[in-house]
Amino acid sequence: MRVHSTTSEHRLVVRLPEGLAPEMVMVCAKRGARLSVVADLWHRERDSHYEWEVAFAPSDVDMMSVRAVFDPDGQLVIHVRRRMGADGLPSPKICTPF
Secondary structure, X not given: OEEEEOOOEEEEEEEOOOOOOHHHEEEXXXXXXXXXXXXXXXXXXOOOEEEEEEEOOOOOEOHHHOEEEEOOOXXXXXXXXXXXXXXXXXXXXXXXXX
């Protein structure tokens, strides 16, 4: 997962494996300005589970603005609007819990 930040939004981009459908991806806003992203390929036994947690600076983002777009080519793009005056805050931290 890559992060592209501007003064108005953070854009999280990840290329997901072939065969993954939008209904196999879950994006959840969590307490503490965090996002959880889980993708499961139900029909595979190996390399079938992908998971990320993204932590933002608490005053950086509007968690009500999270919008996820699943492109037909397998790319997931998550848009998160930044709050006014959030420039200079640390970049989001991406963790994979494995």
